[in-house]
Amino acid sequence: MALSFKNIAPFLVIDENKTSRLFSYFGLGIGVLLLLCSVQLYININQLMKERNPKKSNYDFISITKRITDQNMGQDHSFTAADLQDIKSQRFISDATPLLANKFIVSASGGPALPFTTDIFLEAIDNDFIDTIPPSFKWKEGDNVVPIIISSDYLELYNTVFAPSRDLPQISQNTVGALMLELECSGVFGTKIFKGNIVALSDRINSVIVPKNFLEWANRSIANLPSGNATRVYIKTTDANNVAFLDYLQSKDYQVNKDKTRFGRVKQVLQAVVSGLGIFAILVILLAMMLFSFYLQLMIARSKDNLQLLLTLGYSPGWLSNTVSKKWVPVYVTIIVVALTATQAFQYFFQQGFLNGRDDLSPYIHWTILAIAFILIILCIGVNYRLIKRALFNL
Amino acid sequence: MQIIIKKLAPVFLEKEKIAQSDIWNKDISFNKGEKIQLVAPSGSGKTSFVHFLYGMRKDYTGAAFLNDSEISKMNAEQTAAMRSNQMSIVFQDLRLFTEHSAMENIAVKRVLNPFGEDSITEMAERLGIASKLKQHAGICSYGERQRIAIIRALQQPFDFIVLDEPFSHLDEANSKKALALIEEEVVKRGAGIILADLEPVSFYKADRTIHL
Structure with missing residues (x-):
């Protein structure tokens, strides 16, 4: 036993x-x-x-800004190189890049086909952050035509609100590329006129995007200013609803599109x-x-x-x-x-x-x-x- | 197989008693197969000596070895292996589970490392305690308990059996029966006996008698 x-x-x-x-x-x-x-x-x-919260790619792209309050209005709200470095060093942030803005006055007109003129703004960002990049999205010094990528929301607003109010023709996504806008850029060094060609629409970036080298050249050559620090930063993250990511944004008091992080x-x-x-x-x-x-x-x-x-x-x-x-x-x-x-x-x-x-x-x-x-x-x-x-x- | 004693002396014993002893502070050995009689008057450290050999106490100077292994340096597992396989014992104070039957007391030892066929009942019959096997050890007489402890000690393999006043509460007839049983079992194992008592046991034919 x-x-x-x-x-x-x-x-x-x-x-x-x-x-x-x-x-x-x-x-x-x-x-x-x-x-x-x-x-x-x-x-x-x-x-x-x-x-x-379905994603088109494996990443979420979110723009953040520094919060403007009653107390800090009028102060500098741009991101310094150190801010950017800190953002990039977070483990839940895959990449981050500043959105550069124009330092000169820009107005766009539609030419004979679209008789309107409006003041606009231009921004530039690293190509990696743009969801729709056609091969034609390139500019070099001396080119008169500037490729533009605009938010698809803008086309929708134009077609549903702007065009009917001014009796302008509506434009489909396919025909928008055929349009040549006239861009009038004015600064301390005078005025320069370019042709603006909308080469793509973006679902991701809510802005008017031009090639980065064009904007840097224009800021320098038209406004005599460096592109400087950006006030908007685009973040690439695997999960915008990551709690650690949200905690970080809260701790830094960075403002973000609440809808994108609502579930988070x-x-x-x-x-x-x-x-x-x-x-x-x-x-x-x-x-x-x-x-x-x-x-x-x-x-x-x-x-x-x-x-x-x-x-x-x-x-x-x-x-x-x-x-x-x-x-x-x-x-x-x-x-x-x-x-x-x-x-x-x-x-x-x-x-x-x-x-x-x-x-x-x-x-x-x-x-x-x-x-x-x-x-x-x-x-x-x-x-x-x-x-x-x-x-x-x-x- | 040998028990080797080297200059062993309890730390608590008076120097005069140590000086008079044939064991304390001497070099001595016991061989397997040998029958040793240890005569030790009260207070000479007899029970302490038995406990030293069995690895229960370490309050001594010198050393005791079982072959090459120093008993005081064995770890808990080695000590357990020695107790279940090489050295069996009948304590002076018997150390039985008083709340359990005689049979349970013996069986718990047997099941640990059984030697030979199960002959608990025959042994109990030979020693006249067969009718007590189911009785709680606590309500058995001291003499009956001594016989339970002896039968328990014979359930395992061993090279030496150490008996500390094993017949103190038995009459001569019962003591002889018990000794005969022990000697038979010792022969089966080719083992040695170390029998310690206050006086020489007249019917025990020892190879050596040593005075503590």
């Missing part, structure tokens, strides 16, 4: 303090359930928020609530484990004489620790598996009941939950083993 726990069980006082033992099991179960559910909820929130803000609050729940769950688990450790210590103290005699008779302390602690392995496994099953049930009802079976959320628990449950089992067994071993070796 192989030596087993059964042989030494009669010499241990196990069945006393049943209530505290059962309470610790119950507490452990509740704690694990809370922890697993809160982690699953955390994952659900990330999943749902991400899905609601909701997510920020939900994640904080769920994280709080997770911390509470960890506390419950710790308390339950402490209660169980008290029970174990009491059991060992009450069985002290018998355990000492077993050691005197030649029982190995290592074998005793192993065997006594193994006794609770099925208990821990059962508690955690029950909590895991309950988490699965919760996830199923959350997806089916609350979200009516939306297919952007799985009705099954995430693999992380399984991993956490596994780690918890190992942790409980490890803590239990160490506790018993220490108590036995101290006898």
Whole structure:
């Protein structure tokens, strides 16, 4: 007959303090359930928020500005090189680039086909940040034609508001490239006239974009000014709803298009609530484990004489620790598996009941939950083993 | 297999007693297969000596070895292995689980590292305690408890069996039966006996008698 726990069980006082033992099991179960559910909820929130904010590329592009308030109106709100460096160094920001602006007066007219004149502004940005770059978006000194990329929103505004009010013809996306605008640029060095050709529309950048080298040349040659610091910076990030990203913007008091980060803000609050729940769950688990450790210590103290005699008779302390602690392995496994099953049930009802079976959320628990449950089992067994071993070796 | 004693002396024992002893502060060895009688009057450190050999106490100078292993330097696992495999013991104070039956007391030792066929009942019959096997050790007489402890000590393999006043509460007839059983089991293992008592045990034919 192989030596087993059964042989030494009669010499241990196990069945006393049943209530505290059962309470610790119950507490452990509740704690694990809370922890697993809160982690699953955390994952659900990330999943749902991400899905609601589809992206054309793998990145979000967002323009930020320094906030202008009643107190700081009139001050310089441009981004310094240090500001830009700091922004670029954040791990959640893949890249950032300033939007350079014109330092001279620009007016655009539509020529004979579109008889209107309006003051406009020009901006320039690194080509990497523009979503639609045709090969013709190039300019070199001496060229009279300047390629322009405008926001597709502007064309929509022109067609729906501006053109009808002035009895001008509406323009389709395909024909806009055929238009030649007249750009009149005036500064201290006089006035220069260029042809402006709209070569593309951008869904991403809400501006009138010209090639960077043109704007730098024009600022210098027409306004006699360097392009200087930008007041707008474009940020490239993998997730505009990243909570750390939003926290950073808030800490710097940078202003951003709220709509682009709306889900991120909701997510920020939900994640904080769920994280709080997770911390509470960890506390419950710790308390339950402490209660169980008290029970174990009491059991060992009450069985002290018998355990000492077993050691005197030649029982190995290592074998005793192993065997006594193994006794609770099925208990821990059962508690955690029950909590895991309950988490699965919760996830199923959350997806089916609350979200009516939306297919952007799985009705099954995430693999992380399984991993956490596994780690918890190992942790409980490890803590239990160490506790018993220490108590036995101290006898 | 040998027990080797090198200048062993308890730190608490008076110098005069150490000087008069054949063991304390001397170099001496016990060989496997040898029958040793240790005669030790009260207060000479007999039980301490037994505990030193069994690795239960370390309050001594000098050293005791089981072959090459210094007993005081064994770790908990090595000590456990020695107790379950190389050295068996009958304590003077018996050390039984008083809340458990005689059978449970013996079986818990047997299951650890059993030697030979299970003959607990036969042994109990030979020593006249078969009817006490199911009785709690705590309510057995001291003599009955001594016999339970002796049977318990014979359940494992060993190279030496150390007996500390094993027959103190037994009449001569029962003592002889117990000694006969012990000697039979010792022969099966080719082991040695170290029997310690206050006076020489007349019916014990020792190879060597040493005065502590």
